Amino acid sequence: MTDEGIDYALEGRSGLRPYSGLKAVRIQLFSPAPHLSALIQLDFIKGWPLIVHSSTLDGQIAEGRGRTFVAFVTDLHRRLSPQDRARIVFRRGFSPIRHLVITIGAVMIAVPAFGLLLLALVGQVSIGEAIWPGIPGALLAAGFLNLAFWSRPGRYDPERLPDGLLPRS
Template identity: 65%
Template sequence: MEPAPPAQEEARFDLCVRRDGSILKRTPTTLVVSDAGIDYAIDGRSGLRPYSGLRSIRIQLTSPAPHLSARVELDFARGRPLFVYSHTPDGEISSEQNRVFVAFLMELHRRLGPQDRARIAFRSGVSPIRHKVLLVCSLVIAAPILFLLGLALAGQVPIGKVIWPIIPGGLLAAGLVKAALWSRPGTYEPDRLPDGLLPSA
């Protein structure tokens, strides 16, 4: 009987995570990745979350090019999901922080065993529901804008009266469409991380 291979050393990454119970608040912490799982402390609580409880990994952009930033959502069977961000708690984007974030993702995927990879869902972009919400919101905003523009072009309404609602409304609709395009949902293979969703170092 061959001896078991020696356990690999743990890897530490100083990154920004979402605080429990808060969508907007971020806090810095040290994520410790080992063969057993991910260990970290947040809001005074600490502990190891094993890979056996990991159900899905979702990587998505939080801002598009050229100022790329991203986050990864780790969804576990028990407890709240863990959100890890490539930017600092105050939203600053830096090459060094991006490198740490990408290194964390690569180390995390490298530690996953064959059974983990077969069980875990590897997703990219926003959820399908959020993607549909973005598209619907853009259509809801664009519809009256196009209607007003049609009235102005037909000469039924002076262009000066509709130009001010058209400009901000058009910009908002265009922004939502752009967000829907660069955050569309998908999947990826754990052996090859999606380049389009990784922040540039």
């Protein structure tokens, strides 16, 4: 990063994306575990968005990459002028549609899982028949709901970064 913008070199292309062309910033977390993947998406008035991940694209966690990601996010926000901060939209979490899809998916997994456990409690099926699919289904649903909670859509103040969305490793 420079004082004028983000200097990049990707796939044979390079250039400088000025902060004055930045229209939106989105920080999102792909897992609430502190060492897993997060990203920042920088949307510009012209051209494609610039996306920076805290892990490699295949999900591998490189040593120190989380700290580098947090330093990048912090430095970006520090370099923005008051005029830029007033103009840019700062979003946190998933988009509202993606968040809704994850939440609905979690409920669709949870209902049959808990339904099986209820059937076992009233004696319609044996405990063994209910536990084997019910427990993993409930755990999967809980994981999705946890992700939906941590990645809920919203906005954040650029003066106070959303700590819950930044990796801690």
